[in-house]
Amino acid sequence: MPKKLYERELKRLQAQLVDMQAWVQASGARIVVVFEGRDAAGKGSTIKRVAEYLNPRVARIVALPAPTEREKTQWYFQRYVAHLPAAGEIVLMDRSWYNRAGVERVMGYCTSDEYHRFLHQAPIFERMLVEDGILLLKYWFSVSDVEQEKRFRSRNEDPMRRWKLSPNDVLSITKWEDYSRAKDTMFVHTDIPEARWHEVDNEDKRRGRINMIHHLLDSVPYEVVERPEIEIPPRPPSGGYDRPPQQLDGYVPDYAATLTEE
Numbered sequence: 001m002p003k004k005l006y007e008r009e010l011k012r013l014q015a016q017l018v019d020m021q022a023w024v025q026a027s028g029a030r031i032v033v034v035f036e037g038r039d040a041a042g043k044g045s046t047i048k049r050v051a052e053y054l055n056p057r058v059a060r061i062v063a064l065p066a067p068t069e070r071e072k073t074q075w076y077f078q079r080y081v082a083h084l085p086a087a088g089e090i091v092l093m094d095r096s097w098y099n100r101a102g103v104e105r106v107m108g109y110c111t112s113d114e115y116h117r118f119l120h121q122a123p124i125f126e127r128m129l130v131e132d133g134i135l136l137l138k139y140w141f142s143v144s145d146v147e148q149e150k151r152f153r154s155r156n157e158d159p160m161r162r163w164k165l166s167p168n169d170v171l172s173i174t175k176w177e178d179y180s181r182a183k184d185t186m187f188v189h190t191d192i193p194e195a196r197w198h199e200v201d202n203e204d205k206r207r208g209r210i211n212m213i214h215h216l217l218d219s220v221p222y223e224v225v226e227r228p229e230i231e232i233p234p235r236p237p238s239g240g241y242d243r244p245p246q247q248l249d250g251y252v253p254d255y256a257a258t259l260t261e262e
Contacts, residue, residue, distance in 0.1 A: 023222035028087035037141030
């Protein structure tokens, strides 16, 4: 997708996301958006574009670390419940409870009983969320094996993004078919009418982001909320305030002044 076309459409859609946010606040809606997919499929970069202009007090990103020893003894869904939205909130989940159906299953981090219990309970859990009024949207980001490896190598060579590459990520290359089977099984059990899976072809990241955001906006029944005009009052005349002498040693050094254009 050409860069100029992408940037123009992205800004237009992001403006609509701001309108959607205003409706969520005004209506008291609760929205959960689940971002799942293979490693390096582009989930994080898409979340960044969705949240870029939203109020972090309204739309928050949830990216949970590995469970603690205490959390491992809880009901599996318990630690996710604490992050569900209250009225007027949007939660963007950078991976979710579906870790159990993917990474944990393939890498052997859960038992077979835990895995099959998850496949049974996940639809029940999600039906309860929807029945209680939460709008649950689930997106799976797809990418080819060739493109995934290309992105891994790009990350490994970029010191600014190397932190995004973990040993588990690299192992996903050798377990490509295992992840494919896990994803297929997950879809069979959890693609329910109340909370369908929506697959995003993210081979082209620009196209994938535009398609996902457009679909999200199409899936939320929001209306444009009229916001009151805000008038900036004139600054009143000075009342005789004198600023105390400034201690120059307390100022951040003007490093920018030492820079020159190349």
